[in-house]
Amino acid sequence: MKKKTIGLLVAVVVIVLVAIAIIFRSPPADNSTGHGPVITVIAGENFWGSLITQLGGNEVAVTSIVSDPNADPHEYESNANDAKLFATANYVVLNGAGYDSWGDSLLSASNNPNRKVLVVATLLGKKEGDNPHFWYSPDYVNQVIAQMESDLISIDPKDTAYFQAQYKTLQSSLAEYQNRIGNIKHDFGSTKVASTESIFVYLADAAGLNLISPPEFIDAVAEGNDPPASSVVEFEKQLKSQEPEVLVYNEQTVTPLTENMKKLAAEAEIPTIGITETIQPPDATFQEWMNAQLLQLQNALNAKALGK
Numbered sequence: 001m002k003k004k005t006i007g008l009l010v011a012v013v014v015i016v017l018v019a020i021a022i023i024f025r026s027p028p029a030d031n032s033t034g035h036g037p038v039i040t041v042i043a044g045e046n047f048w049g050s051l052i053t054q055l056g057g058n059e060v061a062v063t064s065i066v067s068d069p070n071a072d073p074h075e076y077e078s079n080a081n082d083a084k085l086f087a088t089a090n091y092v093v094l095n096g097a098g099y100d101s102w103g104d105s106l107l108s109a110s111n112n113p114n115r116k117v118l119v120v121a122t123l124l125g126k127k128e129g130d131n132p133h134f135w136y137s138p139d140y141v142n143q144v145i146a147q148m149e150s151d152l153i154s155i156d157p158k159d160t161a162y163f164q165a166q167y168k169t170l171q172s173s174l175a176e177y178q179n180r181i182g183n184i185k186h187d188f189g190s191t192k193v194a195s196t197e198s199i200f201v202y203l204a205d206a207a208g209l210n211l212i213s214p215p216e217f218i219d220a221v222a223e224g225n226d227p228p229a230s231s232v233v234e235f236e237k238q239l240k241s242q243e244p245e246v247l248v249y250n251e252q253t254v255t256p257l258t259e260n261m262k263k264l265a266a267e268a269e270i271p272t273i274g275i276t277e278t279i280q281p282p283d284a285t286f287q288e289w290m291n292a293q294l295l296q297l298q299n300a301l302n303a304k305a306l307g308k
Contacts, residue, residue: 038056038058038059038060038061039056039059039060039061039090039091039152039155039156040060040061040088040089040090040091041053041056041060041061041062041063041089041090041091041092041093042062042063042065042085042086042089042091042092042093043062043063043064043065043092043093044064044065044066044092044093044094044095044099044100044103045064045065045066045067045073045095045099045100045277045278046064046066046067046278046279046282047135047278047279047286047289048064048093048095048120048135048144049062049063049064049067049093050064050279050284050285050286050289051141051144051145051148051170051286052091052093052148052152054166054169054170054173054285054286055145055148055149055152055163055166055167055170056152056163056166057162057166059152059156059159059162059163060091060152063085065078065082065085065100065103066100066278067278067279067282068278069252069276069278069280069281069282070252071252072252072253072277073099073100073252073277073278074099074222074223074224074253074277075224076100076102077102078102078103078105078106082102082106083106083109083110086103086106086107086109086110087109087110087112088112089112089115090114090115090116090155091115091116091117091118091151091152091155092107092115092116092117092118093117093118093120093148094107094117094118094119094120095119095120095121095132095134095135096119096120096121096122096126096128096132097121097126097127097128097129097130097131097132097134098128098129098132099121099132099133101128116151116154116155118144118147118148118151120134120140120144121134123143123144123147124140124143131198131201131202131219131222133198133199133201133202133222133277134202135286136199136200136201136202136203136206137202137203137205137206138174138177138178138181138206139206140202141174142171142174145167145170145171145174146167149163149164149166149167173285173287174286174287176287176291177287177290177291177294180291180294180295180298181203181206181207181294183298184207184208184209184294184297184298184301185206185207185208185209187298187301187302188207188208188209188245188301188305189207189208189209190208190209190210191209191210191245191301192209192210192212192243192244192245193209193210193211193212193244193245193246193247193248194211194212194213194235194238194239194243194244194246194247194248194261194265194270195211195213195218195247195248195249195250196213196218196221196247196248196249196250196253196258196261196262197218197219197221197222197250197253197258198215198218198219198221198222199222199250199253199275199277200218200248200250200275201218204248207297212238212243212244213235213238213244214227214230214231214234214235216228216230216231217231217232217234217235221250221253221255221257221258222253226257227257232257235261236261236264239261239264239265239268239270240264240267240268241268242268242269242270244270245270245271245300245301245304245305246270246271246272246273246297246300246301246304247261247262247265247270247271247272247273248272248273248275248297249261249262249272249273249274249275250274250275250276250277251274251275251276251280252276252277252278253277271300271303271304273293273296273297273300274296275293276289276293
């Protein structure tokens with residue numbers, strides 16, 4: 001009996017030791033496809049960074065350069081750390097059209113033949129001087145994510161099926177905010193609205209809203225210039241006469257002039273909706289951010305319509 005007991009104990013000890021050895025020899029579990037190192041991605045801004053993060057999933061490591069909610073992205077200045085990130089990246093995504101020209105300089109400063117670059121403006125056939133707020137157009141967003149998927153597959157063809165699945169998931173997730181744009185167009189098409197700068201132009205067009213703010217005013221503010229005096233007078237007149245139903249205000253490009261327009265809107269009982277250049281809060285996804293802003297716009301339009 002003692003021999004049997006000892007033999008049984010020895011067998012148990014052997015089994016335990018073998019199990020421990022297997023655990024320590026096995027690599028840590030992860031959800032990647034296991035085809036090699038992840039793709040290092042640098043995005044000029046966190047709105048593009050969010051989209052490429054969702055597309056690449058476990059196969060990408062994304063760093064977004066511009067994400068500070070308290071800063072004007074137009075005024076961003078790159079640093080030595082940014083230069084290092086650009087030099088070693090496998091994939092760089094920039095907005096273009098003069099929005100992140102600092103990124104063009106960093107690309108030129110480092111020669112990396114293995115680095116793939118997507119400049120959104122080039123993809124869309126835009127140039128410097130055009131409205132650079134492309135991420136506010138749902139059609140442009142769809143074009144960009146399609147190109148991102150193609151680029152990731154070209155960099156890592158072994159994970160083609162994985163990227164294709166991620167792309168379908170992202171498309172489905174974007175549908176909520178894009179459908180909300182369609183609902184606004186259906187319910188409030190041609191409604192007059194105002195904006196303190198050109199950030200809202202693409203979204204207003206997509207939603208079928210009539211953006212009546214003087215183009216000279218909103219373009220100048222977006223570029224950091226003083227608007228022509230005549231455009232200021234015209235904009236003030238529009239607000240004082242309660243012509244627009246809603247004023248859309250860029251919370252990251254604030255000037256005494258835009259603050260005055262916001263004040264005039266309040267005095268005229270015109271609701272003001274704040275939108276931002278970069279994702280707020282920074283840990284939200286692109287579509288969560290967009291949907292929250294659109295919901296505020298939709299509620300303001302509804303409230304204004306009910307109050308008539």
